[in-house]
Amino acid sequence: MLITQMKDKETILSLVDNKKVFIINCQGCMEVHFPEEEAKAFQKELAEGGNVTGVITTDYICNPDNMKLRLKKYEKAIADAEVILVFSCGVGVQTISDYLEDKAVFAACDTIPMPGFQGVTPLQVDCGQCGECYLNLTGGICPITACSKSLLNGQCGGTKNGNCEVDPDMECGWERIYRRLAMVGRLDVLNCPVQIRDYSTDKETAKKPETEGN
Amino acid sequence: MRITELFDKGEFVISAEVGPPKGTNIDHLVEEAKTYLTDVTAVNVTDNQSSVMRLGSLATCKVLKDNGMNPIFQMTCRDRNRMALESDLLSAAMFGIDNVLCLTGDHTKLGDHPGAKPVFDLDSVSLLHAIKCLEEGHDIAGNELVGEPPxxxxxxxxxxxxxxxxxxxxxxxxxxxxxxxxxxxxxxYEPEKFIEFMEKAKQFGVPVQLGIVIPKSVGMCRYMNANVAGISIPESMFDELKADKEKTKAGITGVEISARIIRECKPYCQGVHIMAMGWESKVPDILKLAGIV
Incomplete structure (x- = not known):
């Protein structure tokens, strides 16, 4: 089971940066606990500013065919938006980011593990449930799962022909991240402070998080 | 002595690398370093290079220092978490070892302990940050150090x-x-690529030492081209190594190529770092032929 926990408001607002935003809520699989009320209240507040081009609340955005079908109706609202804000687990954000590759797609939630059965996705994209989602610094590609060393601060020296030193059939995760950031004009995020993992939120060591009030 | 002091003085800084053995006897390493590395300012000691378990870098640095050399303590993030890395940095400082080279490190799967847990708690960037924290008098978690910071x-x-x-x-x-x-x-191996790189890198305002690995044989170069990241050896160099087999075997071709690369790149960099990989005895010839000693 997973819990998606909203990032703090200031963080999300700084990502939106007063730009036009389209919101995607995924209340998908039963195994994922979604902060429904909190998200609704926050989105209402955001909409009052007049910059929200549309909101979709759906499920299983990690299934690309399903997701594309559902987003079809919102093509214009998505085209009008400069920022796509996704309230889902890490897999959902990565699927959207992959689909809307020329848009700035941001994660509004952190994904925290809970004991028990995990949601199942047929995709290559993966979420490490690290509890402090990095997707907003990496163009929507997870450095924890896309890099063999889970590096947070950029490519190591082991890239050969754009592929990973551990698995020559796997494209270097940071190569993909760099390319995506360049494509959406966001290479400036590489000037962010040094990133250091907090293993107290990691799925192997995390204590059971508080769920009340979510 | 910190090698940054030499860069600050505008010196062209020469360093070389030694790799600790897979065992406890380093007499040979020390003798070779004392004999052949007299013209280098600092000696890097690798840290479980290529993910192969060996004698420790810190212990070897201490022995080199006791023998009058100026060691550079190489640290990778593969084998230790942040606490162990910080602790080893304090140990290094206590021994008076004040040059550190920070690397992320090869993955464990590439070495002789493929089943070992790859740590990578920090990476090269966050390790540099951890050192900066220690220099500011606190550890990476914000806890104060006692006494003079390293x-x-x-x-x-x-x-x-x-x-x-x-x-x-x-x-x-x-x-x-x-x-x-x-x-x-x-x-x-391609000076023109290096020069192009330096044109872009000079904006960062930090000194760069050109890396040299002596091309020992056609086989070694083929292997590096196929397997070593960040290395590409042009076909013309293979022809050069093939031209006179005896000369190549004697190491003369490798020395000539290395010296030529140094000469061509020298105006664009602030030093040279030679990774001899067992050919430490060739280092004096390279430096002489390159005209830098």
């Missing part, structure tokens, strides 16, 4: 001839922001 010359690496050079430059910039004060490069 001071290191903080080094890092970059691959100028990587096929992902823009991504490498972005990482280099992050390393500089995290506190890197000098760079040593992956082996360079």
């Amino acid at each position: 001071k290191f010359a903080k080094g890092a690496v970059v691959s100028p001839c990587s096929d992902s050079v823009d991504v490498q430059l972005a990482k280099m910039e992050r390393k500089v922001a995290a506190g890197a004060e000098y760079f040593q490069t992956q082996a360079v």
